[in-house]
Amino acid sequence: MSTSYFTDDSMLRRVIRETVVAFSAPRTLLMQAAHPVAFAGFFAHTGSLDDPYARLRRTAQVMDLVAWGPREEADAATARVRAIHAKVRGTLAEDAGPWPAGTPYAADDPELLLWILATLMDSASLVYERYVAHLDPRELDALWADYRVVGHLFGLADDEMPADHRAFRAYMNEMLRSGDLHVTAEARELATRIVFRPPVPTAAIPLRELVNQSTIGWLPITLRRQYRFLWDPIRAAALRGGAESMKRLVVPLAPERFRLIPQARPQRRALLPRDEQRRRIGDEQAESAARERELDRAQEAVEVETGECLRVIVECEVELDAAEARTAEAEHNREAERDDEYAEQPERRQRGEQMIKSAAGRAGRAGRTQRRDR
Numbered sequence: 001m002s003t004s005y006f007t008d009d010s011m012l013r014r015v016i017r018e019t020v021v022a023f024s025a026p027r028t029l030l031m032q033a034a035h036p037v038a039f040a041g042f043f044a045h046t047g048s049l050d051d052p053y054a055r056l057r058r059t060a061q062v063m064d065l066v067a068w069g070p071r072e073e074a075d076a077a078t079a080r081v082r083a084i085h086a087k088v089r090g091t092l093a094e095d096a097g098p099w100p101a102g103t104p105y106a107a108d109d110p111e112l113l114l115w116i117l118a119t120l121m122d123s124a125s126l127v128y129e130r131y132v133a134h135l136d137p138r139e140l141d142a143l144w145a146d147y148r149v150v151g152h153l154f155g156l157a158d159d160e161m162p163a164d165h166r167a168f169r170a171y172m173n174e175m176l177r178s179g180d181l182h183v184t185a186e187a188r189e190l191a192t193r194i195v196f197r198p199p200v201p202t203a204a205i206p207l208r209e210l211v212n213q214s215t216i217g218w219l220p221i222t223l224r225r226q227y228r229f230l231w232d233p234i235r236a237a238a239l240r241g242g243a244e245s246m247k248r249l250v251v252p253l254a255p256e257r258f259r260l261i262p263q264a265r266p267q268r269r270a271l272l273p274r275d276e277q278r279r280r281i282g283d284e285q286a287e288s289a290a291r292e293r294e295l296d297r298a299q300e301a302v303e304v305e306t307g308e309c310l311r312v313i314v315e316c317e318v319e320l321d322a323a324e325a326r327t328a329e330a331e332h333n334r335e336a337e338r339d340d341e342y343a344e345q346p347e348r349r350q351r352g353e354q355m356i357k358s359a360a361g362r363a364g365r366a367g368r369t370q371r372r373d374r
Contacts (some may be wrong), residue, residue, distance in 0.1 A: 003070070003071060004067075004068060004069060004070060004071060004074070005066060005067075005071055005074060005149055005153075006067055006068075006146060006149075010142075010146055011139055011142040011143040011145075011146050012067060012143060012146035012147065012149075012150075013067060013068075013264065015124055015125065015128045015143060016067060016124060016261070017260050017261055017263070017264035018128060018131075018132050018251070018259065018260065018261075019258065019259060019260065019261055020127065020128075020131045020132065020246070020251065021124055021127050021128050021131075021132070022261065023127060023211050023214065023215075024123035024124050024126065024127040025056070025123075026195045026196075026211065026212070026215040027123045027126075027127075027215050027218055027219060028119045028120055028123040028124075029056075029190070029194070029195055030187075030190075030191055030195060030215065030219060030223065030227065031119040031122065031123065031219075031223065032115065032116055032119050033183070033187040033190050033191070034181045034182070034183050034187060034223050034226065034227075035112070035115050035180065035181055036092065036096030036097060036099050036182050036184055036187075037092065037096075037099055037103060037105045037109075037112060038105075038112045038115050038116060039184065039186065039187055039190075040090065040092055040105050041088055041090070041105040041106065041107045041109070041112055042088075042107060042112070042116065043190065061077075062077045062078065062081060063150075064263055065077045066078065066150055066153060067263070068263045068264075074153065075153070078153040078154055081154060082108065082154065082155050084107070085106075085107035085108040085113075085154075085155070086107075086108050087107075088105075088106060088107035088108075089104075089105070089106050089107075090104070090105055091103060091104050091105065092105070096182055096184050097179070097180075097181075097182025097184075098179050098180060098182065099180075099182070108155055110155075110156055110157070110160040113151070113154060113155060113156050113160075114151070114156060114160060114161060114171075115175070117147060117150065117151045117154070117156065117161070118168065118171065118172060118175075120147065120150075121143070121144060121147045121168065122172055123218075125140065125143060126218055127218070130218070130243045130247070131243055131246045131247055131251060132247060132251050133247070137165065140165040141164050141165045143165070144162070144164065144165045144168050145164075148161050176220050176222055176223075181222070181223065181226075182226070183223065183226035183227050187227075188227060188228065191227055195212075195215065196212050196215075213235065213239065214239060214243075216229045216231060217231065217235065217236060217239040218239075
């Protein structure tokens with residue numbers, strides 16, 4: 001019987017089987033595109049920008065085979081990808097941040113491949129921890145070890161990848177600090193045209209906008225600024241509050257058919273005896289009905305919490321408006337006081353001159369009186 005590179009106990013499957021983790025893909029693309037050389041090699045050179053969604057579908061198919069399919073099929077698919085990468089060669093046409101025009105690139109360059117792999121790991125683990133569950137150091141090490149297997153399949157050697165999760169995190173931090181990442185005009189176009197405006201049914205547009213806001217919010221702040229995305233503390237608070245509600249109330253109670261991607265569901269029963277499969281299906285149906293009832297109650301609670309968040313946001317906006325009004329009123333009052341002072345100055349000068357003349361007159365009369373007395 002053919003086996004896969006991973007089992008249901010593998011951390012890779014535990015993480016990517018969650019439907020919500022699929023929403024890490026836009027962040028992954030933006031992270032990858034922020035490296036000008038990787039962008040040139042994996043996006044611009046290959047013509048992916050002409051039909052980006054076809055490329056994304058092909059990439060997803062290969063990753064599905066690696067995670068869920070037989071080893072033979074995963075090996076064949078990744079061998080085809082490596083053969084394509086071996087032909088991608090070129091140079092940067094113009095300066096891009098620290099990378100001068102003429103910088104050579106190759107799609108099988110280990111440094112570029114590592115950045116592509118690292119963004120997959122970084123985005124998937126971040127979204128999982130924000131919306132599903134916390135990962136302890138042991139689980140993070142196991143997850144990165146699984147991604148190292150993926151890296152091997154795409155041509156990376158052991159010594160070309162961080163050895164453990166601590167080394168992986170140090171690599172990511174260094175990449176974000178190094179200055180090697182520079183968002184070009186083409187990358188910004190990618191963000192607007194491909195990532196934030198994918199073709200979806202009209203009914204799914206609100207969900208798309210929600211995912212867009214999450215993508216912006218979970219980007220590293222340096223890259224968010226380079227992409228010129230607007231962000232503020234109120235949006236950040238709303239994003240974190242919504243993620244916490246999802247983790248505590250929605251995801252734990254969601255039925256398996258909603259919570260897990262299709263590849264994950266049959267995989268959990270494929271090797272069980274037929275009687276055991278039927279028993280588990282019956283149990284899951286009963287459990288699903290109970291979870292749906294719990295989910296209805298959880299959704300009501302989420303709506304209440306969402307309403308409270310909106311109320312706080314509105315109160316903050318009202319307070320900001322009031323503060324601006326108070327500032328404007330104070331400035332108006334100061335200007336009025338200055339106008340009054342300017343208006344009073346001629347009157348004060350006239351009174352002062354009259355007082356001086358009166359004092360001089362009194363002094364003169366006093367002098368004449370003294371002379372007469374003598």
